[in-house]
Amino acid sequence: MMRVQSLSEGGIAEVPPRYIQPPEDRPPIHDDVTVIDNRDEDNIPMIDVFGFDSEQRDAVRKVIGDACAKWGAFHITNHGVPFELLDQIRGVGLSFFKDYPVEDKLKYACDPNSPASQGYGSKMLRPEAEAETSTVLDWRDYFDHHTLPLSRRDPSRWPHFPSDYRQVAARYSDELKIVAQKLLGLISESLGLPTSCIEDAVGEFYQNITISYYPACPQPHLTLGLQSHSDMGAITLLIQDHVGGLQIFKDSQWITVHPQSHAILVILADQMEIITNGKYRSAQHRAITNSSSPRLSVATFHDPAKTAKISPASELISNSSPPKYREVKYGDYVSSWYTKGPKGKRNIDALLVNS
Ligand SMILES: O=C(O)CCC(=O)C(=O)O
Numbered sequence: 001m002m003r004v005q006s007l008s009e010g011g012i013a014e015v016p017p018r019y020i021q022p023p024e025d026r027p028p029i030h031d032d033v034t035v036i037d038n039r040d041e042d043n044i045p046m047i048d049v050f051g052f053d054s055e056q057r058d059a060v061r062k063v064i065g066d067a068c069a070k071w072g073a074f075h076i077t078n079h080g081v082p083f084e085l086l087d088q089i090r091g092v093g094l095s096f097f098k099d100y101p102v103e104d105k106l107k108y109a110c111d112p113n114s115p116a117s118q119g120y121g122s123k124m125l126r127p128e129a130e131a132e133t134s135t136v137l138d139w140r141d142y143f144d145h146h147t148l149p150l151s152r153r154d155p156s157r158w159p160h161f162p163s164d165y166r167q168v169a170a171r172y173s174d175e176l177k178i179v180a181q182k183l184l185g186l187i188s189e190s191l192g193l194p195t196s197c198i199e200d201a202v203g204e205f206y207q208n209i210t211i212s213y214y215p216a217c218p219q220p221h222l223t224l225g226l227q228s229h230s231d232m233g234a235i236t237l238l239i240q241d242h243v244g245g246l247q248i249f250k251d252s253q254w255i256t257v258h259p260q261s262h263a264i265l266v267i268l269a270d271q272m273e274i275i276t277n278g279k280y281r282s283a284q285h286r287a288i289t290n291s292s293s294p295r296l297s298v299a300t301f302h303d304p305a306k307t308a309k310i311s312p313a314s315e316l317i318s319n320s321s322p323p324k325y326r327e328v329k330y331g332d333y334v335s336s337w338y339t340k341g342p343k344g345k346r347n348i349d350a351l352l353v354n355s
């Protein structure tokens, strides 16, 4: 089974055809991600949440509401997660990819036939897609961890090297769940909904942590680390290293998210768009590659149960504001996402009442 890291470290000068994006999806020509820059005022909001302190709640709720409406993504600081834990999860992740031979890592290979299976993977061609010349592979390897509910958490399936990997990942999962819950409370209130409204609509969190490793790429102008998509669940909390490469699509432009080592990037995902009846939209994003440095990110996804039925919150529906999305069973949404592939926001758009 091919891993992108092996291709990259093998020293190829040209990427194999399967990794070449169609011209319309290619990023602008660049040698280094820092070349694609944007002015500060165009960058995504940085919000101090003051440790979710109740005295600051009114002000924080207001700026979060604005950021959700305008961007669907924003950085938060003073989020309560210890900086050292953010550094540790990046550290163990990077060590797993960089310090150990691929043979050892392949013992954790995820099942290529079942989407979102836990373990070490790269985007693979589905057998039925093999003939589709349009299927392009991402320039990315990853490790996917099932972390919550606790009944899904089996650290024996996570890397045993470096030695503190499993302990760090478990602690990171617990801390990030708390942040996600607090954010959903603020986001609910920002729409005039009861604090628990969105969390109740999502139900018990199904949390997955994906550590992505994007090897250096000899032809960054032809590839994408991760193709354009919106996340399928409710809310994603992402941290990245200092390299940069994550971009958000806003007002018909790709905007690079500058790395902020101790801030957490909040990304609204598709179920939030449904629950808020489109008042807040999920953020479309992608990762570009570069020719000089490998890049690491840690994405923590919070999703509904597969059995959960998701529909616009009744409080937001009235004669003058009819439902914009059809109700969907989350498991059906996930299956269709994996069958069709992401391609921007086409999966959520398919649920629009007027589509
Ligand atoms: O690597 C990144 O910054 C983006 C990762 C991502 O979007 C995802 O895993 O869904």
Ligand SMILES: [Fe+2]
Pocket: 229, 230, 231, 285
């Ligand atoms: Fe994503």
